[in-house]
Amino acid sequence: GLMFSHGTPVDAQHVATSLNEQNEKNSNAQSSLGAVTATVSGDRKVRIESERPTHIMDSVLAEFAFVVYSRDASGVLLYTGP
Secondary structure, three states, X not given: OOEEOOOOEOOXXXXXXXXXXXXXXXXXXXXXXXXXXXXXXXXXXXXXXEOOOOOOHHHHHOOOOOOOOEEOOOOOEEOEOO
């Protein structure tokens, strides 16, 4: 599975938290969908409800504003990749 740069596995809660936080704090993340609520719906599943419907969610989630991250104990952002 995917991991963050410090070795922690990426899980559905990381994804939901990242999407919700970015949508709340970054107006660019609202440009395609409006307000978004992401909730964990399974071990590897996230349900996304949006203010505006879309038939191209794959493309929307690939936009620069939607990055999946975690934070370490001191609040430093951690991303996937080497």
